[in-house]
Amino acid sequence: MTNIFTTPIFYANGEPHLGHAYSGILADIFHRYSLLANSESCLITGTDEHGLKITQAASKSCTEVEDFVDRKSASFAELWSALKIDPDVFIRTTDRFHAQFVEKVWKKLRDKGDIYLGNYQGQYCIGCEQFYNKRDLVDEKYCAIHKTEVQSFEEETYLFRLSRYREQLLEFYTSNQDFIIPTFTQDYVVKQLKEEPLEDLSVSRINHKWGISVPGDENHTIYVWIDALFSYLSAIQKAGYNPDQLKKTTHILGKDILKFHAIYWPAFLLALELPLPKHLIVHGWWKVEGHKISKSIPETVVHPKAFQTELSNDGLRYALIKQKPLFRDGDLVQDSLKHVINADLVNNFANLVKRNNTLILKQLSGEIVGITDLDIECRQIVTEAEVKLDKVINGYQTFDILIVSQLLNQILTELNRFFHERSPWLINKGLTREHVSSTCFVVANVVREIAILYSPIIPSLSESILNELGDNRSASLERGCPLLRDISIKKVQSHFTRV
Numbered sequence: 163m164t165n166i167f168t169t170p171i172f173y174a175n176g177e178p179h180l181g182h183a184y185s186g187i188l189a190d191i192f193h194r195y196s197l198l199a200n201s202e203s204c205l206i207t208g209t210d211e212h213g214l215k216i217t218q219a220a221s222k223s224c225t226e227v228e229d230f231v232d233r234k235s236a237s238f239a240e241l242w243s244a245l246k247i248d249p250d251v252f253i254r255t256t257d258r259f260h261a262q263f264v265e266k267v268w269k270k271l272r273d274k275g276d277i278y279l280g281n282y283q284g285q286y287c288i289g290c291e292q293f294y295n296k297r298d299l300v301d302e303k304y305c306a307i308h309k310t311e312v313q314s315f316e317e318e319t320y321l322f323r324l325s326r327y328r329e330q331l332l333e334f335y336t337s338n339q340d341f342i343i344p345t346f347t348q349d350y351v352v353k354q355l356k357e358e359p360l361e362d363l364s365v366s367r368i369n370h371k372w373g374i375s376v377p378g379d380e381n382h383t384i385y386v387w388i389d390a391l392f393s394y395l396s397a398i399q400k401a402g403y404n405p406d407q408l409k410k411t412t413h414i415l416g417k418d419i420l421k422f423h424a425i426y427w428p429a430f431l432l433a434l435e436l437p438l439p440k441h442l443i444v445h446g447w448w449k450v451e452g453h454k455i456s457k458s459i460p461e462t463v464v465h466p467k468a469f470q471t472e473l474s475n476d477g478l479r480y481a482l483i484k485q486k487p488l489f490r491d492g493d494l495v496q497d498s499l500k501h502v503i504n505a506d507l508v509n510n511f512a513n514l515v516k517r518n519n520t521l522i523l524k525q526l527s528g529e530i531v532g533i534t535d536l537d538i539e540c541r542q543i544v545t546e547a548e549v550k551l552d553k554v555i556n557g558y559q560t561f562d563i564l565i566v567s568q569l570l571n572q573i574l575t576e577l578n579r580f581f582h583e584r585s586p587w588l589i590n591k592g593l594t595r596e597h598v599s600s601t602c603f604v605v606a607n608v609v610r611e612i613a614i615l616y617s618p619i620i621p622s623l624s625e626s627i628l629n630e631l632g633d634n635r636s637a638s639l640e641r642g643c644p645l646l647r648d649i650s651i652k653k654v655q656s657h658f659t660r661v
């Protein structure tokens with residue numbers, strides 16, 4: 163069964179920033195690893211295009227709302243292509259078939275009695291498109307995320323009987339301890355479910371035309387979050403799968419949209435008697451001078467393309483995962499991103515590959531074949547690498563890609579030490595040919611494995627190294643595939659430019 167990975171369905175009220183790129187890169191890394199290890203994987207992304215905030219942004223820029231969302235959605239699509247991310251489905255909530263899907267969902271929930279017409283009085287943050295209780299606000303009137311004053315509303319609205327699903331949600335969390343990664347985030351959600359009141363959720367807005375109309379009641383439009391969350395399912399359908407595929411679906415999301423994914427989304431699915439997703443991977447934020455990168459705080463907006471031009475695509479991807487744990491926040495400092503790229507990718511990896519492969523090509527006619535007997539130093543470095551490569555795979559499986567990058571870099575540091583101590587370039591100064599060829603043989607073979615396991619993170623550099631080695635079978639991922647294989651190099655061309 164195919165694994166599915168999703169990014170959030172991004173709100174198309176502005177241009178994408180580095181925070182969006184980060185979510186997309188993470189989802190792409192897990193998707194690429196899944197392709198590598200299981201050969202079947204599907205990547206879903208898209209844009210959420212309805213709601214008050216969108217109409218406001220469109221009128222501010224004097225654009226018709228339809229044109230506005232077309233443009234914003236296109237700029238997300240362009241970003242993915244610039245970052246070499248190739249989604250299998252790009253869903254738009256303004257797609258007609260998505261609207262039909264959401265209408266069906268609404269009717270089912272209403273027929274079951276899970277949605278009813280009532281009144282809602284509450285504090286609304288337009289930035290979040292969400293009602294808040296006073297206890298959730300700063301000084302009872304400011305949104306904790308946007309720091310802006312919320313508006314008081316009382317209006318007719320449809321409500322979803324969220325309270326009905328509290329027990330079922332708690333049962334689900336008890337029997338699926340690793341549903342949310344990291345665990346401390348799941349603990350937080352469970353505590354909230356146990357201790358805080360779970361009021362019924364307002365799921366429609368009256369007199370807002372830009373959205374999907376409530377079937378049978380044109381005065382109301384369906385709540386943008388219902389609209390957005392169900393785009394995961396309409397996208398799964400668009401990819402040719404049935405809703406059962408949710409069981410193999412992993413959602414990647416920022417911690418700011420945790421509640422929607424950890425409480426509302428599972429509750430809607432429980433109400434519809436559909437399976438729940440496999441995992442939620444909840445990542446922390448990249449911050450600029452202490453502030454979350456956000457469209458509503460313009461000075462924090464960092465354009466991903468500018469970073470990518472400066473750091474290269476592989477460099478940007480690598481630095482974003484190496485410079486902070488996925489689950490924590492981190493401050494974006496361009497100089498330290500550059501430093502880690504030069505130290506790890508240029509010095510530790512690409513330069514070693516270049517020196518080793520050049521030696522093989524010039525001194526050993528490009529071929530090292532038939533080596534069966536390795537000396538103790540060679541055997542030791544291979545064994546140590548194998549142990550760490552196993553841990554790399556475990557890191558991917560547990561979504562700990564910081565560990566993955568640290569381990570791969572550690573293997574490279576050890577391999578560099580080995581290469582320097584054995585100094586195979588002194589071939590014409592008294593070293594035996596056997597010493598030189600076994601050294602280069604071990605380095606080339608371990609490098610191949612590293613390039614394969616790095617490929618979800620740094621696809622371009624890995625690909626050029628694997629092309630040079632002419633072999634991309636992985637011993638760690640394929641059982642029965644020997645780590646040490648004959649080496650044949652025809653050309654040395656892989657290179658990584660210092661940033």
Ligand SMILES: [Zn+2]
Pocket residue numbers: 287288289290291305306307308309
């Ligand atoms: Zn807000």
